[in-house]
Amino acid sequence: MNADYIGLFVALRPEVHLVVGALLVLTVDLFNARHLPANRHQVALVLGLGTLLMAGYAAVMGNASGRIYGGVFLLDPLANATRAGVIGLAALALALLPDPRRLKNPAEFTAILLFATSGFTLMAAANHLLLAFLALELASLSLYVLAGFDKTSPASAEAGLKYFLFGGMAAAFLLFGFSLLYGLTGSLQLEVIGHRLATQGPTPLLVVAVVMVLVAFGFKAAAAPFHPWAPDVYQGAPAPAAALIASASKLAGIVLFTRLLASGLRDNAGTVAHLPIAIGWAPVVALIAAASLLLGNLGALAQSNVRRLLAYSAIAHAGALLLGVLAARLNGVGPLFYYAATYGLATVGAFGVIAALETAGPVQSLTDLAGLHQRSPLLARCLAIFILSLAGIPPLAGFFGKFAVFSNVLHLGGLAGPAGWLTLLAIALSAVALYYYLLILKQALVVPAADKPRISVPLHVAAALVIAAGLIVALGVWPSVILGLF
Amino acid sequence: MNALPCTIYVSFTGAILALVAGTRSAGAARFVALLTTLTAWGLVLAAATKFVPTAELQELVNAPWIPELGIRYHLAVDGISLTLLVLTGLAATVGVLFSWNIEERVGEFFALYLALIGGVYGVFLSADAFLLFVFYEIAIVPKYFLIAKWGSTNREYGAMKLVLYSFAGSALVLAGLLWAFAAGRASGFGVAELAAATGRLDLPQQVGIVAMVFVGFATLAGMFPLHTWAPTGHVAAPTAVSMLLAGVVMKLGAYGCLRVAMPLAPAAFAVLQPWIAWLAVIGIIYAGFVALAQDDFKFVIGYSSVSHMGFVLLGLAGANAVAVSGAVLQMFSHGVIAGLLFAVVGRMVYDRTHTRQLADLRAMPLHRLLPFPALVFVLAGLASMGLPGFSGFPSELTILVGTWQTRPLWALAAATGVLVAAAFTLRAIALAFFGQAERGAADGAGQGNGHAHPLDPVTWPEKTGAVLLLGATLYVGLRPDSLLDWIRPALQSPAFQAFLTGGAS
Numbered sequence: 001m002n003a004d005y006i007g008l009f010v011a012l013r014p015e016v017h018l019v020v021g022a023l024l025v026l027t028v029d030l031f032n033a034r035h036l037p038a039n040r041h042q043v044a045l046v047l048g049l050g051t052l053l054m055a056g057y058a059a060v061m062g063n064a065s066g067r068i069y070g071g072v073f074l075l076d077p078l079a080n081a082t083r084a085g086v087i088g089l090a091a092l093a094l095a096l097l098p099d100p101r102r103l104k105n106p107a108e109f110t111a112i113l114l115f116a117t118s119g120f121t122l123m124a125a126a127n128h129l130l131l132a133f134l135a136l137e138l139a140s141l142s143l144y145v146l147a148g149f150d151k152t153s154p155a156s157a158e159a160g161l162k163y164f165l166f167g168g169m170a171a172a173f174l175l176f177g178f179s180l181l182y183g184l185t186g187s188l189q190l191e192v193i194g195h196r197l198a199t200q201g202p203t204p205l206l207v208v209a210v211v212m213v214l215v216a217f218g219f220k221a222a223a224a225p226f227h228p229w230a231p232d233v234y235q236g237a238p239a240p241a242a243a244l245i246a247s248a249s250k251l252a253g254i255v256l257f258t259r260l261l262a263s264g265l266r267d268n269a270g271t272v273a274h275l276p277i278a279i280g281w282a283p284v285v286a287l288i289a290a291a292s293l294l295l296g297n298l299g300a301l302a303q304s305n306v307r308r309l310l311a312y313s314a315i316a317h318a319g320a321l322l323l324g325v326l327a328a329r330l331n332g333v334g335p336l337f338y339y340a341a342t343y344g345l346a347t348v349g350a351f352g353v354i355a356a357l358e359t360a361g362p363v364q365s366l367t368d369l370a371g372l373h374q375r376s377p378l379l380a381r382c383l384a385i386f387i388l389s390l391a392g393i394p395p396l397a398g399f400f401g402k403f404a405v406f407s408n409v410l411h412l413g414g415l416a417g418p419a420g421w422l423t424l425l426a427i428a429l430s431a432v433a434l435y436y437y438l439l440i441l442k443q444a445l446v447v448p449a450a451d452k453p454r455i456s457v458p459l460h461v462a463a464a465l466v467i468a469a470g471l472i473v474a475l476g477v478w479p480s481v482i483l484g485l486f
Numbered sequence: 487m488n489a490l491p492c493t494i495y496v497s498f499t500g501a502i503l504a505l506v507a508g509t510r511s512a513g514a515a516r517f518v519a520l521l522t523t524l525t526a527w528g529l530v531l532a533a534a535t536k537f538v539p540t541a542e543l544q545e546l547v548n549a550p551w552i553p554e555l556g557i558r559y560h561l562a563v564d565g566i567s568l569t570l571l572v573l574t575g576l577a578a579t580v581g582v583l584f585s586w587n588i589e590e591r592v593g594e595f596f597a598l599y600l601a602l603i604g605g606v607y608g609v610f611l612s613a614d615a616f617l618l619f620v621f622y623e624i625a626i627v628p629k630y631f632l633i634a635k636w637g638s639t640n641r642e643y644g645a646m647k648l649v650l651y652s653f654a655g656s657a658l659v660l661a662g663l664l665w666a667f668a669a670g671r672a673s674g675f676g677v678a679e680l681a682a683a684t685g686r687l688d689l690p691q692q693v694g695i696v697a698m699v700f701v702g703f704a705t706l707a708g709m710f711p712l713h714t715w716a717p718t719g720h721v722a723a724p725t726a727v728s729m730l731l732a733g734v735v736m737k738l739g740a741y742g743c744l745r746v747a748m749p750l751a752p753a754a755f756a757v758l759q760p761w762i763a764w765l766a767v768i769g770i771i772y773a774g775f776v777a778l779a780q781d782d783f784k785f786v787i788g789y790s791s792v793s794h795m796g797f798v799l800l801g802l803a804g805a806n807a808v809a810v811s812g813a814v815l816q817m818f819s820h821g822v823i824a825g826l827l828f829a830v831v832g833r834m835v836y837d838r839t840h841t842r843q844l845a846d847l848r849a850m851p852l853h854r855l856l857p858f859p860a861l862v863f864v865l866a867g868l869a870s871m872g873l874p875g876f877s878g879f880p881s882e883l884t885i886l887v888g889t890w891q892t893r894p895l896w897a898l899a900a901a902t903g904v905l906v907a908a909a910f911t912l913r914a915i916a917l918a919f920f921g922q923a924e925r926g927a928a929d930g931a932g933q934g935n936g937h938a939h940p941l942d943p944v945t946w947p948e949k950t951g952a953v954l955l956l957g958a959t960l961y962v963g964l965r966p967d968s969l970l971d972w973i974r975p976a977l978q979s980p981a982f983q984a985f986l987t988g989g990a991s
Contacts, residue, residue, distance in 0.1 A: 334554065373594075393627055394620040400552075407555065407664050414669030415691070427661045431654040438630060438646065446634045446642075483554045 004069060011064035011073060011125075014055040014083055015118045021051025022114035029107030041106045045097050045460060048110035052091040052117065059083040059121065067127070071189055074127035074259075077486050078333050082124035082255045085341045089248040090117040092348045095464035096240040096355040102150065103238070109149055116142035116244065120252035127263075129178045129188040132256055136174070136220070140167045143249060146241035147233050159236030163245075166229040170219035177212030180205055181264070190264040198267040202279070210265065210281050213257075214288070220253035222311070223318040224291040234311035235364075239355035242307065246314055246351065247344030254321055254340045255333075261285075262329045269329065273413030273420075285322050286418055290425065292319030297429045300436045305364050309436060310350055313390060316433060317343050320405060320426050326419055327408040334486035335408045339401030341482065342389070342475055346398055349386035349468040353379050356457045356465070366439060371449020376457060378465070380444050385469040389476070391437040392430050397476040402430070404479070490533050490611060491546050491561050493526040493571070494621075497578075497604030500525075501597045508593010519582045519596035526607065527575025534572055539565050539971060541978035543613055551617070556674030562613035564979070565972030566744070566814050570610045570737055573821045576958055577733035578603045580825060583951035584833045585726035588636060595636055598628040599726065606734050615663055615746050616675035619656070622738060626652045629719075629727065629735070636724040638836075639784075644722025648731075651715035655705030659742065662698030665691075666750060677749055677981060684751045692754035700747035700758065706739030708795040709762075710769030717788035725832030728784075732791045732824035737817045740798045744810070748802065752985035755805070763803035763889075767899045770796035774906030778913060783835070783842040786914045787827045790870065793907060794820045794878075800900050801885040806986055809888025811973045812881055818969060819869075819877035819962060826866040826955040834859035834948060835918070838941040844914070848921030858944045860919040862952045867911040869959045872904055877959040880966035 009016070025047045032043055065075045073079075094113055103109060119139025126132040144167060148160020182188055184206060185196040197206065218226035234242050261269070261281055270280020277283050296316025303309040321343070324336035356379055357363045357372075373380040389398035409423045457465075475482060500522025507514035543562035551559040563571070581599070588595050601624065608621030626649060633645035663680065666672065669691065670683025684692055705712040716736070720728045748755050770793050777789035798820070801813025836842050839850065853860040869876030872883070882904065890897040962969060977986065 373591075388627060394623045399620075399623070403660070403664075404555065407668055410664050410668030411671075414687075415665060415694075420665075420669075423664070424661050427657050427664075428654075431650060431657045434653050435646070435650060438649065441631075442634060442642065445631055480552050480554060483552070 011068040013058040017055040018118040022111040044106040044110040056087040072128040079125040086120035086248040093243040123252040123256040147237040155236035174216035180209035217257040224295040231311040243351035246347040272418040274417040289322035324405040335404035342397035346389040369443040370447040372444040376455040382465040493607040501600035504596035512592035515593040523578040539975040560614040565976035580951040581726035583947035586947040602628040637722040641722040644718040648719030655702040658702030692751035696754040703742030720788035728828040729825040733821040749981040766799035770903035777910040804889040812884030816881035819881040830863040844917040877962035
């Protein structure tokens with residue numbers, strides 16, 4: 001491996017920005033806290049958003065591409081788009097920073113969020129098992145802390161601990177899987193692994209390795225049966241942390257594992273497009289997708305808590321995303337990225353509305369949303385856009401994401417195999433999903449408020465919500481903006 | 487002609503303006519809504535006067551939209567869509583007139599209403615199946631909020647049922663279209679491209695695709711046994727929304743069947759044809775008998791809608807030029823008549839008497855208390871029964887004549903439905919408007935009610951709306967050729983000829 005440090009530095013400018021920014025936030029707060037304690041929130045927020053903006057600029061304008069540092073990083077269109085996407089989603093999540101009464105350490109929160117974001121961007125570009133694992137752990141460890149950040153709330157502590165225990169377990173599985181892959185091929189480089197596995201043919205050890213990797217993938221994507229952490233974490237974590245876990249983390253995870261499966265294990269996919277099924281990772285992914293679709297959609301029907309409902313809807317969406325992973329190898333990753341990114345936008349938005357509502361009181365039950373149209377028309381309308389996008393109603397982005405992904409999967413082999421049948425199942429379940437999404441909107445838009453005060457939405461939260469809603473509409477009407485990147 | 491796409495843009499812009507105006511005053515929102523619907527209708531009528539019927543679709547806009555999937559923003563018009571556009575403009579305008587008494591969250595009501603109308607215009611103008619689907623779904627969601635917020639009787643149940651049925655139907659459509667697109671390797675979502683793609687598959691797959699798309703659309707057209715959303719939804723909806731649901735939204739389903747499902751695979755449609763026809767016949771007769779047994783005035787009209795939409799589906803299943811042109815004419819006719827009936831029941835009667843139970847209405851001599859609504863309802867009832875001179879007559883007759891050419895048994899069975907329709911309509915007229923105040927205690931109560939609280943007089947928006955609708959049904963009843971001259975040439979286009987000849991065997 002020839003060490004090209006200049007090239008590495010140029011390629012990793014977004015990450016450099018993020019890390020330096022995080023340290024800057026901490027340092028400024030160290031002095032600021034003593035002199036101007038009242039401004040700590042604004043300072044942290046402004047510095048954090050500025051850092052993300054610069055990192056985003058570097059990610060979009062960066063002219064590095066191709067294999068970097070001997071192929072440890074791969075900056076293809078997918079990696080570049082994902083880096084920009086996770087930074088944008090992180091900025092929207094950061095804008096939901098709770099007010100000083102409920103968050104005592106804004107600078108630490110912001111800094112850890114920036115570290116998590118640098119983990120996401122590294123995941124997006126990783127082309128090497130060791131880097132993939134390190135990036136994933138950097139992101140995960142930061143997220144564990146963020147989930148448990150609200151020290152006044154036992155639910156937050158529970159969320160942090162549960163997320164940590166599940167995540168630690170998943171990381172152990174992943175590391176074991178990686179070590180087996182390394183043992184089988186003698187390389188950590190994805191292309192080399194793919195090449196060597198192609199000549200080896202399937203072995204029982206490889207099956208074990210693939211299953212281990214998929215367990216970790218299932219955890220990261222909140223797919224059934226590795227989902228039980230999701231409802232508790234979504235319920236207990238502070239809103240920006242939950243938004244980050246549900247959006248940017250998912251996007252980065254999907255991209256990382258898609259690259260791993262489609263590149264490193266490219267000849268061991270098997271197929272579910274036709275009968276008989278060929279053994280590989282595809283049947284396992286299909287199985288996880290089916291379980292997630294069913295469990296997510298049916299589980300959401302029984303929820304009375306908004307955040308838990310969003311968690312089950314996230315599980316259902318994970319199922320649809322995994323269907324997209326099946327087709328990513330053949331027809332490109334454009335639809336998959338579009339779906340994951342716009343799903344992230346809608347989820348950040350939904351959590352943003354919850355965050356804004358929490359300034360006026362706790363938001364747990366669905367009925368806490370009652371009369372939102374009277375308490376804050378802005379929040380009610382934004383929520384309608386986010387939820388209808390999650391439900392897949394055109395012309396919002398959620399519809400086109402589903403449409404493109406399903407069309408991609410059906411291109412695999414029509415209805416000749418399980419992939420096609422799963423697509424039909426997913427389309428049928430979208431009618432089920434509309435029911436529980438409408439339950440949310442019924443509370444927000446139809447039910448009158450019972451003498452609750454109006455909500456004054458903080459400016460930064462309102463801006464984040466309007467930007468997210470505008471992007472969902474714009475990307476839904478002009479999906480080619482994203483699809484054309486690939 | 488080129489102004490027609492503006493109907494869509496005008497409606498959506500009007501929706502936003504109504505929302506803004508609603509924050510100022512209710513009156514402003516009403517006038518914005520009325521102005522919007524009138525503008526859109528005016529654009530349609532202006533285009534209609536210059537319309538030269540042709541076999542081919544007349545291009546309006548055709549631009550690439552999502553080139554990655556071959557999807558185009560393609561709007562076009564022919565005689566069939568123009569007929570339904572005229573209906574949409576009329577129903578939308580009259581619907582605004584009949585919602586003049588909405589007092590609560592007026593801006594939001596009209597914003598949702600106009601968004602729904604914009605979606606409907608979009609469906610009737612779309613020539614690309616994906617675009618049609620997008621507009622079709624845009625038209626679904628506002629209905630939920632319109633009914634759940636401003637409706638009556640069991641409104642949240644009715645709204646949810648209606649939206650879930652519509653959405654499940656559209657999911658079937660989406661699945662079918664994607665199946666054809668992906669499995670047949672279509673290059674785009676134009677109906678012709680999808681039909682070519684479907685043609686590359688074997689017959690069982692073709693039948694599967696056409697069945698999914700047709701049943702999906704037909705759910706919204708009220709096909710038996712998937713019609714159960716219609717009566718509950720119509721009853722729960724506020725008057726203007728019932729009028730729109732019966733008047734134009736159910737037509738979206740029938741239009742989708744005709745424009746997308748049937749041309750996809752003529753051979754597959756021929757296989758399904760008898761099934762569709764018999765389901766249509768069962769719907770006509772079954773819904774008619776159910777309407778005969780209802781106690782709630784609005785349920786009578788709700789089931790009558792299902793029964794009359796059965797004729798549309800039967801005409802489509804007849805699959806020859808006469809039957810299908812009759813079906814399109816019936817779409818127009820039923821849109822006008824059902825709108826009129828719902829207007830009388832929901833706005834003119836219910837908003838004044840606050841009851842829809844036929845037994846209660848019977849105790850009030852409504853023909854004396856509310857002479858104008860009684861007159862309108864009798865005329866609309868006659869039109870609905872299919873009496874000559876009204877639009878119901880030429881349309882149902884054309885359908886029956888056309889169906890007879892395909893399979894006489896279907897026509898005979900459906901003709902009994904006309905008798906049932908006469909029975910339930912006459913029963914409703916007699917019970918609701920010409921009930922005798924019963925002697926004794928009930929007499930005192932009924933009379934006392936009438937005199938102690940004189941019913942509000944009928945307002946000018948109601949009269950204007952009713953006269954517009956009555957004029958339309960009479961005009962088409964006396965001069966059905968004015969519409970048939972648009973419809974017949976359109977059926978000569980290759981897309982329609984493929985299944986019209988294929989189905990008439």
